[in-house]
Amino acid sequence: MVKLYSLKTRIIMLLKTVRATQASLSLLSVGLAILGLSTSTVAAPSVTFSSLEHTHLAQLSSSPPQRDNDIEQQLDNLLDGELIPSDHAALDELLRHIDSSTPIDTFVRAHGYQVMRLARSQQASAALALAQELKTLAETHTSSNALSEVETLFAETYLATEQMPLALTQVELLKQRLPLTSSARVRYHMQHLIARVLQQTGNYSEALEHLLAARELVPATQTQGQARRRLSLNVLLARIQAHLGQWQDAQTTTAQAIQQAIAQDSPQHLPDLYLLHAYAQQYQFGPSATLVEAFLKTAAVAHEANNSRVEMLGYNNAGAAALLLQDLNAAAEYLERGRVLATALERPLERSVTEFNLGYIQVLEGKHAQGIAAMLSAAETFNQLAQKRERMLLLTHIAKAYAIMGDYQQQAATLAQQLKMTQELADEQRDQQLADLQLRYQATEKNYQIKLLEQEAELREQELAAQQRQQQWTQATAIVALLFLGLLAFGYRKTRQLNGLLNQANSELQHQSLHDPLTGLYNRRALTDPTVGADPRLQSVPYAVLIIDIDHFKMINDQHGHAVGDEVLIAFAQRLRNSIRATDNAMRWGGEEFLVLFKAIDRDNLLEVVQSVLRKVVQSPFATSAGNLPVHISAGCALVTSATTDPRLSNAVKQADTLLYQAKHAGRQRLHYALSPEHVESLSLRF
Missing domain, CATH: 3.30.70.270 (Reverse transcriptase/Diguanylate cyclase domain)
Structure with missing residues (x-):
């Protein structure tokens, strides 16, 4: 069991490290297992739900905000997980006994679990609609705790459905509502949610601050839920440590969290904890027989918990590690298990990576034509789903395969393709900068031309003034007068031409500043x-x-x-x-x-x-x-x-x-x- 002060101490030490170094952070990408490079995300559980009857909402009394302690205790008893009960049938049965006479705070809490179940099953519209009804009730009853809980439900929905800009906007609202919220349970949920959103968006320093604030609130929450809350905070801390590349700390935290989960009989956390622990081993020590066993242990725990996603990642990574160790038979066995699971889960990205590795094994076994064909076929699927940098990684291994085959011409062509993609990435980063520089240069050049035209116009005006003075001094003959008039008319026309050029230059500059040079549309x-x-x-x-x-x-x-x-x-x-x-x-x-x-x-x-x-x-x-x-x-x-x-x-x-x-x-x-x-x-x- 982790001591109470250990989590707080680790959070503070990690927070100091982030603030002191300000180093670039190495982020874990999603579900890749290319020759040992692999990571994961946490999937939302599949849930069922019972709809909230509108008549119950309309009939709630206007009594002051309060809690029903008996129902609150029943809800606490159902919370075997961190945020929502896993026994959906028991929750639905309890909800059938919650009606218009139930106090608003308890009513919102109970139906809030419905919102989160809908969100985690990717039914965003239904979740948001139910949350909006609860918000209307909370506002009607002027319950600050209920309203804070509802606003947290909106953020949970945005996070579960990966609407990160909306989630970040909601986080700012939650920060403003924290001082207005008196319930320790609701404040804990708010701080926990804010930390998760900030972690997902890469703001690890601020995420740690809210994680620490959530840890400080644990003793003030219900006693029976304090242990699982500390476990949940350990899980979140381990993810942040992994994102920051603190592999040794991540191993220590996950090992303690695994012990906590086993002691508390909380198996729902174990698959991801074992997976994260194995990842930390992989990035700290590299491939080894111990690492293969760690990923196989992950797959076994995930299978027992009926978590097919983590089971798939466990086998994929065990196969990738075995492949790096040149244990081709074991690698093929584990990768094939992962491929079957990826197919059943309809995860084309993970399946393409696994099939790519299986093709590489065939190349190593001497089945060159069959293996390279499988690798290229898998790469075609992978390239439709992955970013350019990830596709470049595949080209590295394709080039290695051609080298093994002795096809150095294809190896050179593959490396040339990779070099071209590298240059394209660099060019894309420079394109916008070059476009801005070019526009600034054109604007400067036009300004210079305008100044020259202005100087020429000023000189012509001076010449005309001199001619006018000469007219005052010379009126000897009609010929001189006519000559002067001719010069004056010429000067006037020339001045109009110059002014026209000046206006045209200004107009061209204005047009360029407002129009896109490629399409001709406004910018x-x-x-x-x-x-x-x-x-x-x-x-x-x-x-x-x-x-x-x-x-x-x-x-x-x-x-x-x-x-x-x-x-x-x-x-x-x-x-x-x-x-x-x-x-x-x-x-x-x-x-x-x-x-x-x-x-x-x-x-x-x-x-x-x-x-x-x-x-x-x-x-x-x-x-x-x-x-x-x-x-x-x-x-x-x-x-x-x-x-x-x-x-x-x-x-x-x-x-x-x-x-x-x-x-x-x-x-x-x-x-x-x-x-x-x-x-x-x-x-x-x-x-």
Whole structure:
């Protein structure tokens, strides 16, 4: 059993280390097992739920916030896990006895477990709808504890469904509500949730601070739940230590947490703890027979706990470690078990990695043609799902396979492909910097030309002034007068020409500063220009903001080259320009994102206009030098009316961007639109 002070001490020491070094952190990626390089995430459990009857919500009395101690005790007894009961049937039976007479704090807590079950089963809409009903009740009863618990449920839903921007926004709200919350249990849940969100987003220093705050609250919570809460905090601490590369500390923490879980009869934590402990061994000591046994132990524990995901990762990593030890028979056996589980779980990324390793084993066994074919087939699937840096890692092992086969020509070609991908990554990082530098250079050059024209115009004005003075001194003959008039007319015309050149230069500079050089559309700067984004009409009449993103555009660049990608962007912009109304403005928002301002458009016409525009843009393939390429899109659209609380354009753009993010998270090829701030709808864009 871990002493009470040990967790607090380790958190403080790790927090000091983070603050002192400010070193770059090595993050664990998800579920890869390429020749021994593997990591994991925590999957949400599969749950069932019973719906909350609206009549119960409507009939709750308006008594002051309070708790039902008997029901609270029953809920505590059900909490065998950290956050929600694992016995769903028992919870459903208890919920059937909770009605309009139940005090609000207890009512919200009990039905809050339903929200979390829905969220962990990826039913985000249902979870958020139920949480909103509970929030309305909490506000009606003016219960600060109940309202804090509901806001935490929103954050739990966003975290479980990987909506990290919304989760981070909710975290800021929870920080403000912490001083208003008196319940130690609710405050613990809030601090625990904040720490998990910050850990998921890489803010380890602040995550540790909230983890320590949660640890300080444990003694004030119910006695029977204190041990499992300390266990949960140890699990979270071990994950942060692993993310920070503190492998020895991670091993110590996971070993103690495993002992805690066994002593407390909390098997639900054991699979991930054994897996994390083995990872720490792997990254500290490298492959060994002991490491293989550690991953096999992980698989066995996960199988007993019916956790197929961790069981799959255990076998995959045991096989990868055995492969590095050149124990090919054992490696093939373990990898094949992992492949079967990945197939059953419908995890194509993990399955492709396992099949890649199995192909590598065949190459090592002398089955060259069969093995390299399996590796290339697996790499094709992997490349569709992984990032470019991860794909480069596969090329390293493909090159090694060709070297084993003695096919040095293919090895050289593979290494050249890897070198090209390395250069592409570097080029992509420089592209934006070069574009900005080029624009700044062009603007400087135009300013220089303008100054030269201004100086020439000033000189001409001085010459004309001298001619005018000469006229005053010379009036001897009509010929001289006529000559003067001719010179004056010439000077006037020349001055007009110079002024025209000056105005033209200014106009060109203004045009370049507001337009994208590739597509010719407006750029982001146009959003603040009085004739485009800052048009006063946007503040006084209904308008809408639409943001469009080309789905998987990076794959076009990767497969066909950046020149073909530019062809698609140019054609896309042309179609978009031809599809909008004359009163609207289209702009390239950045990369493969485009923004449209619909001016003077009302609620009744918006959806029809937007659908028409999107259909015209992508209903037919794009003709490029690489052939006809189909293009799919996701979009978010926000309407601003006189009833909108904040009608500013910046707020509308932010809302449209959030809706676009939700559309992409929902599977892409969708339009998420809000005709009012509180009502979001979704449409398919599969034309």
